[in-house]
Amino acid sequence: MKEIALIGSTGSIGTQTLDVIRQHQDRFRVRLLACGTNIERLKQQIAEFHPEVVVIRDEKDLIKLEAHLPTGTKAVAGETALLEEIAKTNASFVMNAIVGSQGLKPTMAAIKAGKTIGIANKETLVTAGHLVTEACNHYGAQLIAVDSEHSAILQSLEGSKREEISRLIVTASGGSFRDWSAEELQHARPEDALKHPNWSMGQKVTIDSATMMNKGLEVIEAHWLFNMPYESIDVLIHRESIIHSLVEYQDKSMIAQLGTPDMKVAIQYALAYPDRLELNGPERLNLWEVGTLHFEKIDPLKHQCLMMAYQAGKTGGSAPTVLNAANEVAVQMFLEGKLTFTGIATVVEKALSEHTVIDHPSIEKVLEIDEETRTRMMTG
Numbered sequence: 001m002k003e004i005a006l007i008g009s010t011g012s013i014g015t016q017t018l019d020v021i022r023q024h025q026d027r028f029r030v031r032l033l034a035c036g037t038n039i040e041r042l043k044q045q046i047a048e049f050h051p052e053v054v055v056i057r058d059e060k061d062l063i064k065l066e067a068h069l070p071t072g073t074k075a076v077a078g079e080t081a082l083l084e085e086i087a088k089t090n091a092s093f094v095m096n097a098i099v100g101s102q103g104l105k106p107t108m109a110a111i112k113a114g115k116t117i118g119i120a121n122k123e124t125l126v127t128a129g130h131l132v133t134e135a136c137n138h139y140g141a142q143l144i145a146v147d148s149e150h151s152a153i154l155q156s157l158e159g160s161k162r163e164e165i166s167r168l169i170v171t172a173s174g175g176s177f178r179d180w181s182a183e184e185l186q187h188a189r190p191e192d193a194l195k196h197p198n199w200s201m202g203q204k205v206t207i208d209s210a211t212m213m214n215k216g217l218e219v220i221e222a223h224w225l226f227n228m229p230y231e232s233i234d235v236l237i238h239r240e241s242i243i244h245s246l247v248e249y250q251d252k253s254m255i256a257q258l259g260t261p262d263m264k265v266a267i268q269y270a271l272a273y274p275d276r277l278e279l280n281g282p283e284r285l286n287l288w289e290v291g292t293l294h295f296e297k298i299d300p301l302k303h304q305c306l307m308m309a310y311q312a313g314k315t316g317g318s319a320p321t322v323l324n325a326a327n328e329v330a331v332q333m334f335l336e337g338k339l340t341f342t343g344i345a346t347v348v349e350k351a352l353s354e355h356t357v358i359d360h361p362s363i364e365k366v367l368e369i370d371e372e373t374r375t376r377m378m379t380g
């Protein structure tokens with residue numbers, strides 16, 4: 001029985017993780033659930049999965065849970081409590097499905113406790129990939145990709161040797177605005193951006209997909225997860241999201257993972273790794289129905305956020321921390337109607353240009369720079 005701690009249980013990845021666990025109750029058991037403010041959904045999850053502990057963000061919400069805790073389930077609140085419970089839990093696998101760089105500290109707590117971590121929370125690797133990988137080596141913890149592209153790469157790497165790999169090719173749908181003109185983009189609204197052509201996901205990643213910042217974050221994520229130089233990580237526009245990514249080998253063979261766009265495949269692969277289990281839910285991929293797959297080159301003029309992310313990744317040090325924090329604030333501002341869609345790239349670029357990069361920031365420094373960037377964005 002694999003015991004699971006699920007952080008971000010009420011979100012898109014969190015609920016799909018529970019959909020997978022529900023299908024395999026003979027293999028997985030939920031020990032810990034953590035979320036932000038969606039207490040109603042959490043109550044349903046507690047009733048079904050009977051975790052030992054639930055952690056919520058705000059102390060004031062604890063009262064709403066009181067009457068809904070079965071015998072054997074306790075509830076606590078706040079970040080300190082979350083980090084303590086991650087350190088204490090008997091769960092061997094932590095699924096980090098929180099959104100944003102607030103996922104960094106829980107990831108580090110799980111690493112220090114020697115857990116295996118399903119890392120959906122890509123912002124952790126963007127903001128502090130150097131510290132996360134060092135800590136994994138030091139504490140013997142393992143990260144398993146959950147992001148669909150990185151899961152595809154992991155699957156395409158099965159049985160390979162490091163020196164045989166020549167290139168990673170990360171596919172991109174192009175997002176909600178892939179067919180919009182520059183003129184149309186000036187008037188793009190949050191409700192337009194939230195209509196992803198292929199995936200149903202949380203708001204932040206859907207907006208990132210529309211700006212192509214998601215692909216930039218994923219290039220940095222791939223750099224850290226697979227220890228590949230940026231020069232060997234390419235992005236390919238593939239509007240069907242059927243090929244989830246590819247690996248090119250030194251003999252010029254390419255190995256890819258294909259499937260209908262459904263995150264449960266990648267989630268289950270991470271949970272069951274290295275095994276493959278049966279999965280109900282995703283539709284079988286009928287390639288004769290798909291007929292044709294399309295591929296396009298990226299356009300550096302159009303895909304400005306992707307290019308900024310490549311640059312920040314190559315610069316290294318604190319640059320990706322600033323890129324990520326500025327982007328998180330900009331996306332929130334766009335969703336609240338305080339910034340235009342095209343303004344997202346502009347303000348992230350400004351935040352990067354105002355920052356003096358420092359090499360190899362410590363965890364304290366990463367958190368300080370993240371905070372400072374957010375403050376600068378809100379006040380400037």
Ligand SMILES: NC(=O)C1=CN([C@@H]2O[C@H](COP(=O)(O)OP(=O)(O)OC[C@H]3O[C@@H](n4cnc5c(N)ncnc54)[C@H](OP(=O)(O)O)[C@@H]3O)[C@@H](O)[C@H]2O)C=CC1
Pocket residue numbers: 007008009010011012013014034035036037038039056057097098099100102120121122123146147148199200201202203204205263
């Ligand atoms: N959705 C997808 O298909 C994919 C997502 N990802 C990545 O996975 C991560 C999660 O994305 P997604 O599921 O879409 O996001 P959602 O916004 O749907 O869910 C975010 C989750 O984080 C929880 N949360 C927020 N703040 C806190 C906090 N302080 N403490 C504990 N939990 C908190 C939310 O709780 P609550 O709702 O209760 O406030 C919610 O459960 C992101 O990094 C995203 O980029 C990667 C690939 C695909």
Ligand SMILES: CC(=O)[C@@H](O)[C@H](O)COP(=O)(O)O
Pocket residue numbers: 147148149171172173174175199205208209210214215263
């Ligand atoms: C499902 C998933 O992994 C998302 O991160 C997805 O990649 C978004 O799609 P695009 O960024 O390719 O539009």
Ligand SMILES: [Mn+2]
Pocket residue numbers: 147148149218
């Ligand atoms: Mn992805």
